[in-house]
Amino acid sequence: MSGFDRFRTPLKNARGLGAAKDGVHHFVVQRITAVALFFLVIYFVGFLVSLAGADYAAARAAVAHPCNAVLLIAFLVAMFWHAQLGLQVVIEDYVHTQGLAILSQLAVRFACVLAALASVLAVLRIALGA
DSSP: OOTTGGGSOHHHHHTTSSOHHHHHHHHHHHHHHHHHHHHHHHHHHHHHHHTTTOOHHHHHHHHHSHHHHHHHHHHHHHHHHHHHHHHHHHHHHHOOOHHHHHHHHHHHHHHHHHHHHHHHHHHHHHHTTO
16 A cells, blocks of 8 residues: 555545446446336236136137236346346356356347247237238
């Protein structure tokens, strides 16, 4: 420690150490997806309850309705995005081997993107009548 460092405030000493800005963005996005999922899960459960006892044609017609299709896609995207963010934090906190952590992050991101794309494609195929 040089002679001038003892006159610096703790905040001044901490500036430039670590990636402080990235964590805030991650925190905010995770909270936004959580709030969106709160309302979308309520919609999704209500949608499933309304389909109780319905036959395949009625369920397909309900999913094909534009409002339902958009809300289902929003639910799927928010769910997989939120899951990826949450698993990222778990891996960062509990996987201490650098190579395994990177491989795990890539696997989680790939799985979430692939599952989201497959789910959205399924809803779009039903909604567009393919």
